[in-house]
Amino acid sequence: MNMRYEIALETFRKLSPTKAFSNPVMAIVWIGTWLSLLLAPSNNLGWAFGIAVFVALLTTVLFANFAEAVAEARGRGQARALREARKDLMANVLLQDGSVQIKPASALQCGDRVRVSAGEQIPADGEIVQGCASISEAAVTGESAPVLREAETDRSGVIGGTLVMSDQIDVEITAAPGDSFLDRMISLVEGANRQKTPNEIALGQLLIIMTLTFLIVVLTLPFVARQLGLQINPLILIALLVCLIPTTISGLLPAIGIAGMNRALKHNVLAKSGKAVEVAGDLDVLMLDKTGTITHGDRMATRIIPLGRYTEDTARRISYLTSAMDPTPEGKSIVTLAGDQAEWKATLTNAEFLPFSATTRMSGLNLSNGVQLRKGAADSITAHCAQLGGRIPPKTESLVEEIARAGGTPLLVCEDADIVAVIELSDVVKPGIQARFARLRSMGIRTVMITGDNPLTAAAIAAKAGVDDYMAQARPEDKLARIREEQAAGHLVAMVGDGTNDAPALAQADIGLAMNSGTQAAREAGNMVDLDSNPTKLLEVVEIGKQQLITRGALTTFSLANDVSKYFAILPVLFVPISPGMASLNVMHLASTSSAVLSALIFNAIVIPLLIPLALKGVPFVPGPATNLLRRNMLVYGAGGVLLPFIGIKLIDLALQFIRF
Structure with a gap:
């Protein structure tokens, strides 16, 4: 199906009540949209004004749906490419008597052993129990260069759908049908299993509270106005409510969460949840193995x-x-x-x-x-x-x-x-690693090098690499104990690993980045999997997490600042009949009541698609202290969010006068 047609279809499909009420803030707009259509013929500003309000509100809902549909469509596009690797393969199953039985890959069970030769695809996820082979993982990682996988090493894990390029291996199946790495990966990138992050949940609750507060205020206005001898047009009340509640950030919130996981996947990092991406942005301790991460590894x-x-x-x-x-x-x-x-x-x-x-x-x-x-x-x-x-x-x-x-x-x-x-x-330190650690340090993240070397060697490598701390002669239990110690002190800890002995530490860490080339136990224990098996990838993951946090904060600031400007468009025309002095608040000098209401509603609608690229791409991230980031957000997105609506609403008002609405 054409992606544009798919996005359009999903945008309108989300108008159904079951979909619309999944976002409480946009559900209020959805209800107001259909109410405005019912009230359009009987309002005192004319049926044309009523239809115009209906169209503006419907456009607002559609644009919010469009933002989420675009983010989901990107994930589905990536999932289609992955499905190509998950064909209905046939497997050569080794029986206890030494004979071979051919059966579909979909019928394989955990514990089955299969033999895969050069030119054949691995039928399901598993561990190599005998032999070694060169394997192409291009279908999963996009990397054309084959990788070596070998039994009884930390590089024994294989993924169903990948191609054996040379030699012959025996693989023990470790994934049940429908629960393979690719199955879960496809589900995750499509957003079907996306869990809301703690910050996203907290922000959602705040937006609901704000919406309920403004709803109560708007519902009580007619009673207050009646005491003052004024009757307020119901369509203006609906427009006021929609402009008061934080529709912009509510419409973009799901797209920001989905886009964060997609950005990680672009770096060939599979996040098992949006929470993992966001927690990466709050990390303050990063634990890395020396060999292969900080140094080249081949002494x-x-x-x-x-x-x-x-x-x-x-x-x-x-x-x-x-x-x-x-x-x-x-x-x-x-x-x-x-x-x-x-x-x-x-x-x-x-x-x-x-x-x-x-x-x-x-x-x-x-x-x-x-x-x-x-x-x-x-x-x-x-x-x-x-x-x-x-x-x-x-x-x-x-x-x-x-x-x-x-x-x-x-x-x-x-x-x-x-x-x-x-x-x-x-063992030579990788070029440029000092600059990367300095970049992390500027973000307030402390780096800890883990090595089995003696303390003198560890100290020398740590000094050359520029890490903040190191662990020498570290055993698996030492890694686990250090992570628990850091967490007990209130730190969020990330750990990189690929072996079965790393699984406890990966599971304990707040972020466990497992190497795709590693064992099945490591991949299961981590909440992120690096498809490129590059341990330094965690540095990019941290920046992706921080970018997601900054993007949500920036767009929330912009959205709330927008609402301040929209108040100056609608409140004056609403209260001037009660108090002529309120006319001084009409600083934009909007032409009429109908023009002011429509200008605010139209701007409220079009600002959502204008911000979709920013929500999907993310706000540019520059490492620095949190106070500097906050100051920049308040200046750019706070002040900009106040000034832009004044300009936009006034221009729309002039356009409405030009067409003589």
Whole structure:
């Protein structure tokens, strides 16, 4: 369906009572619209005036509906693209006897295991339990470059509808039919599951109270006027009520909330609720992992320093041997730095490789001649050598400390009980990250770096990156405890994570940004998912949240300021018959009663579509103290909201005189 036709159809569909009464303020305008049509033939200002009031009020309601319809249509447009990835696929289900059964993806249940080969689409959300593959997620993220997903890592989660580009993987299904990532994503971007934010609810309640107050005032006016010998035209009372109540912000409020989620999705961030976007605007503590977020993440060997009696050649040879069978990026970089000689390779024959263990914090080889070679963290290697009766070379401790203070990671290499060399690994801080943290600091947000490195290395990286605080040697339980500690002190905390061990912290944080590439547990725990799996994306999310808060505040200020000007259009013509002195309030010198009423109503209607682009795009956000933002809003949207209606209403009044209404 053409989007313009869809928007128009939805605009008129919202005129139905069930839709109209979902917004109490606009429901009053809706009732006044049909009352004005009934009163049009019998009012003392003529039927043409009555029809004109009806048309102006109907236009006001339609424009308010149009604002929400445009925002919803944008979400539906994004949802259509996502539906293309959710075709009725067929799955190769692995049975317990080892055979394969083909069944529709819609029939898959949680716990089923499916085999997906190169060129096939993944039938449903799940975790890779065997194998690794290059996967194109373009259907979901729009990013054409394939990503690597591998079993038993923090990048094992896969999404239904994505395409396997190479190799073969076995996937365990983790989503029930109709509850997949894409199903929920489509529902969210369409706005079907959009929850109102606390600020939006509070503002809505304030607008309802204001509307009820003005309704009571307007309903009592005829009785007061009758005591003074004056009869007020009911159409003017309806027009007065509509101009008094905050119709502008009420008409735009749903669109602002939907647009906030859509703006996040434009940055490939899926917010599970509008509340998540808005809370991001109030954050004051941001917790980020060091590796891959603040630094590039791939630590590279930059120096091999021999210790004690060992020569440089021997140090290089033993460093090579400890890393030749190490598949990690660090191990490969050590091999590259040490060099490659045929005689060294021969030593590896029948050698037993010991992979890195989080318990021992070491890896290495047991050679066929019985020699044990180990490589690992400084404290682990020194303890290992001491246990075997070895001695620690004099310069070891000072070199380790020097490398750590410079922001590097020191590794020790040992041969049996003797420490041979220290290897320096360097992890480079991402360019421009200091400026981004400074930008957050200007918004009043404190940044905390989380790392498993030792305190000296953590302090050096924190200083280079420009973060406000850091946690060294952090375990999953430490992250959770720190978040709770910050929240107990009254702070709103954001956390970034991608692994199953990050799930508790993601669930505890006020904003949990999970990486799309991460595990299903992490995606379920977070209230936002970054489809690009870029941990620094949270910086953009904070700005989107603040922009939404500022947009709602600016348009609310503008709307209420508008009402002040409209009072000067209608109140003088209403009360001049009672008190001729009220004529001095007609500062716009409007031509007549009918012209004043229609000018105010027409301006009240057309200001809504004029503000729709601002509501959808958002007020430009410039980081700064809250007082500066408030001052700017009051100046631009407060003063502007008072002055613009004076100009607009007067111009409409002149136009009505020109056409001799």
